[in-house]
Amino acid sequence: MSAPLSTPAADVVAAEEGTQNILLPHTPDIVWSLVIVIIVGIVFYKYVLPKFQAVLDERTAKIEGGIAKAEKAQEEAAEALKEYHQQLAEARADAAKTREEARAEGTAIVAELRTKAHEEASRIVETAHRQIEAERQTAAVSLRAEVGELATELASKIVGESLQDSARQSRVVDRFLDELEAAGDESRTAAPVGNSVGKEG
16 A cells, blocks of 8 residues: 655644644633633632631621630629729727727626626625624623623722722723733733843843
8 A cells, every 4th residue: 555645734733743842731721721711710719609608707706706705704703803892801800809809898798707706806805894893892801701701800899898889990990901902902012122132032
């Protein structure tokens, strides 16, 4: 068989095919690809992107709402903590005030009880002194009467006459008692001298 004859048009086509880059698509392919991309872009922009943006906006709103709630909760917690510290300080102040009042009241009660005890002791001592003084005076009167009778009887026996005269009897009794008191004073003053002399000997 004979080889096909080459024509100039075929040679041009073959030359163009030999010089064209196989990685680049043909022009109609590029045009149709651009048309499809534009259509897809318009559909995406008109339908998909708004929904996607709505989802993002919703999530952003939720996140911002959560942040706002967290900030509000933090502010409320800080306010509650501040109020708690204030109440704690007031409670401590009240407790300290109550302790001071109780201490002052206890001191006042102790002072009052001491004053009452001192007054009661003074009253008891004064009553005892009065009672002792009354008993001493009663004993002195009784003793004076008994001693007077004995002295009158003794003097009557010594003198040999009756001393029933009240004025004379009173004088005799008084003189006798004065002599007894003087003798008692002398014996009391002489006793220490005698003791001191005995010690010196």
